Amino acid sequence: LGADDYLPKPFNDRELVARIRAILRRSHWSEQQQSSDNGSPTLEVDALSLNPGRQEASFDGQTLELTGTEFTLLYLLAQHLGQVVSREHLSQEVLGKRLTPFDRAIDMHISNLRRKLPERKDGHPWFKTLRGRGYLMVSAS
Structure with missing residues (x-):
């Protein structure tokens, strides 16, 4: 995914989970966008x-x-x-x-x-x- 985010220590567990969810959401959106953009x-x-x-x-x-x-x-x-x-x-x-x-x-x-x-x-x-x-x-x- 690259280094598009950084979480300094010590970090909150909820912050880590939120950032992971955001990355997964973006990657899921990207896959949908690529499949829909072809047409x-x-x-x-x-x-x-x-x-x-x-x-x-x-x-x-x-x-x-x-x-x-x-x-x-x-x-x-x-x-x-x-x-x-x-x-x-x-x-x-x-x-x-x-x-x-x-x-x-x-x-x-x-x-x-x-x-x-x-x-x-x-x-x-x-x-x-x-x-x-x-x-x-x-x-x-």
């Missing part, structure tokens, strides 16, 4: 093209450098184009974990996407933040 269609928004089979995003033919998490988040929002998606749902589906009160991971990934995505041809922003409700990927209409 998922390529999505197009403005000049943005998202290919889930290859985990590849491109804008106007230029490949975008996105992390796996950023791609998954972007694809999920594109699937719900014009609809509000809650931070809780995004955290569960993208990160494989429940959202905690002070967790800003989804917000940081959205911020990174805003920086990495080029300006849309139609002039609209890519995302809108709806405070207390979630995020919305803006449709062209």
Whole structure:
């Protein structure tokens, strides 16, 4: 699994169990995602093209450098184009974990996407933040 987590000694047994469960949940989600993504269609928004089979995003033919998490988040929002998606749902589906009160991971990934995505041809922003409700990927209409 790699060194993506560290638990300093002495540690609480419940903390260890919680972290193991989170890793198992993420690995289970990853297996489900890989099996379901093989038949998922390529999505197009403005000049943005998202290919889930290859985990590849491109804008106007230029490949975008996105992390796996950023791609998954972007694809999920594109699937719900014009609809509000809650931070809780995004955290569960993208990160494989429940959202905690002070967790800003989804917000940081959205911020990174805003920086990495080029300006849309139609002039609209890519995302809108709806405070207390979630995020919305803006449709062209």
